[in-house]
Amino acid sequence: xxxxDWFVVVGYLLWIVIDGLRRTKRxxxxxxxxxxxxxLPWWAVGLSVMATQLSAITLVGTTGQAYADGMRFIQFYFxxxxxxxxxxxxxxxxxxxxxxxxxxEYLERRFDVKTRTLASILFLMGxxxxxxxxxxxxxxxxxxxxxxNLTLTILAIGVPTIVYTMFGGVQAVTWTDVKQMGLVxxxxxxxxxxxxxxxxxxxxxxxxxxIAGTAGRMNTIDFHFDPNQTYTFWSGILGGLFLHxxxxxxDQSQVQRYLTAKSLxxxxxxxxxxxxxxxxxxxxxxxxxxxxxxxxxxxxxxxLFNAQHRDEVEHxxxxxxxxxxxxxxxxxxxxxxxxxxxxxxxxxxxxxxAQEAFRHASGDMRTIRAKASAIVxxxxxxxxxxxxxxxxxxxxxxxxxxxxxxTSLPPGLVGLIIAxxxxxxxxxxAGELSATSSATVMDIYRRLIRPDAPDAHYLAVSRLATAFWxxxxxxxxxxxxxxxxxxxxxxxxxSIFYGSLLGVFVLALTFRRATGTGAFVGLLxxxxxxxxxxxxxxxRSVSYLWHNPIGVAVVLVVGIVVSLxxxxxxxxxxxxxx
Amino acid sequence: MDLPExxxxxxxxxxxxxxxxxxxxxxxxLWLFGHLFSH
Numbered sequence: 076x077x078x079x080d081w082f083v084v085v086g087y088l089l090w091i092v093i094d095g096l097r098r099t100k101r102x103x104x105x106x107x108x109x110x111x112x113x114x115l116p117w118w119a120v121g122l123s124v125m126a127t128q129l130s131a132i133t134l135v136g137t138t139g140q141a142y143a144d145g146m147r148f149i150q151f152y153f154x155x156x157x158x159x160x161x162x163x164x165x166x167x168x169x170x171x172x173x174x175x176x177x178x179x180e181y182l183e184r185r186f187d188v189k190t191r192t193l194a195s196i197l198f199l200m201g202x203x204x205x206x207x208x209x210x211x212x213x214x215x216x217x218x219x220x221x222x223x224n225l226t227l228t229i230l231a232i233g234v235p236t237i238v239y240t241m242f243g244g245v246q247a248v249t250w251t252d253v254k255q256m257g258l259v260x261x262x263x264x265x266x267x268x269x270x271x272x273x274x275x276x277x278x279x280x281x282x283x284x285x286i287a288g289t290a291g292r293m294n295t296i297d298f299h300f301d302p303n304q305t306y307t308f309w310s311g312i313l314g315g316l317f318l319h320x321x322x323x324x325x326d327q328s329q330v331q332r333y334l335t336a337k338s339l340x341x342x343x344x345x346x347x348x349x350x351x352x353x354x355x356x357x358x359x360x361x362x363x364x365x366x367x368x369x370x371x372x373x374x375x376x377x378x379l380f381n382a383q384h385r386d387e388v389e390h391x392x393x394x395x396x397x398x399x400x401x402x403x404x405x406x407x408x409x410x411x412x413x414x415x416x417x418x419x420x421x422x423x424x425x426x427x428x429a430q431e432a433f434r435h436a437s438g439d440m441r442t443i444r445a446k447a448s449a450i451v452x453x454x455x456x457x458x459x460x461x462x463x464x465x466x467x468x469x470x471x472x473x474x475x476x477x478x479x480x481x482t483s484l485p486p487g488l489v490g491l492i493i494a495x496x497x498x499x500x501x502x503x504x505a506g507e508l509s510a511t512s513s514a515t516v517m518d519i520y521r522r523l524i525r526p527d528a529p530d531a532h533y534l535a536v537s538r539l540a541t542a543f544w545x546x547x548x549x550x551x552x553x554x555x556x557x558x559x560x561x562x563x564x565x566x567x568x569x570s571i572f573y574g575s576l577l578g579v580f581v582l583a584l585t586f587r588r589a590t591g592t593g594a595f596v597g598l599l600x601x602x603x604x605x606x607x608x609x610x611x612x613x614x615r616s617v618s619y620l621w622h623n624p625i626g627v628a629v630v631l632v633v634g635i636v637v638s639l640x641x642x643x644x645x646x647x648x649x650x651x652x653x
Numbered sequence: 654m655d656l657p658e659x660x661x662x663x664x665x666x667x668x669x670x671x672x673x674x675x676x677x678x679x680x681x682x683l684w685l686f687g688h689l690f691s692h
Contacts, residue, residue: 149683156676160669288690295687296680340661350672354679 076221076481076489083490087258087497088235094254095239095247105533108244109176109513110335115246117341119253121348124332125356126252127506128322128349129259131213131499133360139472141364142371144465145292147306151620152357154316156350158323163343165584166324171339176517178330178580185583187591188522193598194576195518198327199511201572203544206507207551208568212473213500214552217493219383220477229552236501237545240508241538245335248505255498262495263359269484270366275373278419283369286415289430290372290437291465292365305618314620317627318570321577323349328510367479372415374483378404378447380467380474384455388447391454397447404443411436441466504548512540570619571609574626575601581627582634589634592641597634604629 076084106112140148175181179198183191214228239247274283287293297307304310323329323346336342378401379385388397414436417429448468462469480492516537521528579598582589605626608614 146683146687153676153680156672160672163665163669284690288687288692291691293687293690295683340665343665344668347668347672351675354676358683 076493077486079486080490080493083487084494084497087494088231091251091254091498091501092235092239095243095251098243098246098250103534105176105516105530105537107246108534108537109331109509109517111244111246111249113335114337115249115335117336117344118348119249120332120336120341120345122256123249123252123502123506124323124329124345125349125353126256126259126499126502127328127332128353128503129256129356129499130209130503131496132209134259134263134496134499135212135216135473135476137357137360138364138367138476139467139474140464141292141361142367142465142475143364143463143467143472145287145290146295146358146361146365147297149295149354149357149361150297150306150308150311151315152319152354153308153311154313155319155353157312158316158319159346159350161320162324163346166580167333167342167346168339169584170330170334171336171342175334177327177514178325179327179514179518182579182583182594183522186589186594190579190591190594190598191518192523193595194325194579195327195514197572197576197598197602198325198514201568202326202328202507202511203547204551205568206504206511206544206548207554209503209507210500210548211552211554213496216473216477217496219381219474220481225553229549232497232500232504233545233549233552236504237508237542240505240512240545241541244537245331245509248502248509249332249335251505252502255502258491258498259495259502260356260359262492263363265488266363266480266484266492267359267366269488270363270370273370273374273483275416275419278373278416282419284365286372286418286433287365287369289418289433290368292368302617302621305620310618310620314618314623317577317623318573318620321573321623321627325573325576325580326510327514328506331510331513332506363476367475370479370483373412375405375408377478378444379451380471380478381451382474382478384451384470387455388451393450393454397450400443400447400450404440404447407436407439407443411440437466444468504545508541508544508548511544512537515540515544570622570626571605572602574605574623575630576626577623578627578630579634582631586631586635586638588638588643590638590641590643593634593636593638596637597630597632600633601626601630 137148170178170181173181173184175184177195179191179195182194210229210232214225214232217223218225218228239251271280274280278286284293297304298309299307300309301307302310333342333345336345377385388394411433414429414433417425418433444467445463448463448471451468464472467475477496480489484492516533520536520540521533525532575598578601579594582594582597605622608617608625609619609622
């Protein structure tokens with residue numbers, strides 16, 4: 076990496092820690108530490124909500140996904156704006172007016188302590204795993220691209236994040252999120268501009284997008300109802316609706332964000348900001364991937380993007396076989412580039428023939444890549460080489476964007492985008508650390524272990540809990556390495572818990588007769604059902620987006636049935652919609 | 654519900670409608686965008 080890039084990355088890391096701590100006010104009380112004394116403006120909270128959701132996985136995984144499979148991933152977010160409206164009308168007023176610290180505190184007020192504790196533990200289990208994946212995504216990839224030490228890279232992301240979150244609390248998290256969000260969007264815009272400028276002079280953006288369309292990269296919406304297809308209009312609008320209802324309504328990492336807003340309407344506005352901005356922002360992220368595909372239509376791409384696995388094969392007994400495939404790949408690329416140039420020339424007469432030649436050469440490149448990835452899978456033992464995302468081996472998808480950045484962008488811009496990847500990882504991690512700390516202290520420690528300690532004691536424990544979960548995340552990051560497309564890993568882990576958690580909140584709000592035992596048994600049954608559904612050989616191919624409605628349905632049915640046969644708790648009726 | 658609260662609730666309701674209308678428009682534009690370049 077160029078010295079200018081080092082300067083940008085190190086400068087960013089120092090600035091974000093110092094600024095995070097400087098912007099912290101009155102974080103010497105638990106309410107200031109976890110809720111910022113409910114003093115933050117809606118736009119800062121809204122940006123923080125988006126920054127917590129937009130991790131480095133979004134930058135690295137989603138751009139790679141668009142490179143390999145096109146725009147169809149956008150459908151995943153179609154349920155989000157609808158979820159934000161529903162939450163603004165239903166759960167947000169309950170949470171905000173009840174003055175809770177965590178979403179699960181509300182479940183005790185409505186049901187009982189065991190339901191609150193189970194929900195909080197499920198959240199902590201899910202989040203501790205996914206926070207590790209959030210850190211491991213950029214750490215693994217950057218360590219391979221730059222030959223950095225993996226442990227040091229994980230620590231470079233984890234330690235500054237732990238420091239400003241531990242001492243500054245939710246205020247430091249929010250104000251650093253605002254800046255990190257600016258850096259991430261700035262990095263994305265720079266990447267798109269650089270990619271457009273990098274197109275051949277005789278290829279217009281309009282013609283280039285037609286070439287992407289020929290390669291199937293511009294299929295934005297698929298109206299076919301197929302549960303085995305991960306991204307369709309229906310899985311996005313229904314499955315995605317339940318996932319986002321659950322994520323923004325029942326996940327403490329998001330609930331905590333909007334509980335810090337100045338007023339109820341500011342809390343609602345912070346969520347509605349995502350409803351307006353999230354889909355266009357994801358279009359920007361995906362367009363980076365589509366333009367990277369176009370860049371590699373006119374510039375020779377590596378046969379496989381993971382340089383470490385490539386090197387392992389080149390030093391193995393099958394190096395000759397790999398080199399022969401490399402030569403075939405280069406020939407197929409040259410044929411595809413010629414066909415693309417003919418397509419870009421816009422001569423209608425040759426268009427059909429050029430399209431056919433382009434698709435034929437693309438098919439050859441895909442076949443050769445599959446053969447090469449089978450060799451890499453055999454030699455390196457790396458998982459994900461027997462599956463593919465679009466025309467790229469699943470394991471390779473996450474290396475496309477960093478490879479493009481480091482090999483094709485000028486010094487300075489490389490540093491800016493690497494800093495943006497760090498920023499995305501740190502902002503998502505900080506939000507999760509603050510949330511897991513608040514759930515640990517408020518739902519477990521203060522509620523079950525030591526209920527009557529002074530505020531200073533809880534503050535000290537909160538800081539320790541933040542550091543503890545930070546260390547856990549760094550350890551999990553080492554484990555969550557070779558699991559294929561990282562964005563899917565995180566969403567899959569989340570989908571196991573999210574639907575059932577949402578189900579118990581829906582039960583609380585809509586069924587007045589629901590009892591604590593009904594909610595507890597329903598929640599437990601929902602989780603077990605989704606785990607069985609997700610791992611059963613006959614149903615595991617069903618898109619993980621459908622796990623969320625399944626979890627909700629099981630919790631509601633079991634919760635209602637059990638509630639009808641159990642005595643209502645004295646609290647029944649509190650917190651229900653009337 | 655007092656008067657300022659009622660009017661602020663009404664403003665929020667208008668925002669909800671705006672969100673849904675804009676979302677439908679974005680989906681339509683995305684479909685057109687995809688359709689334009691895929692055919």
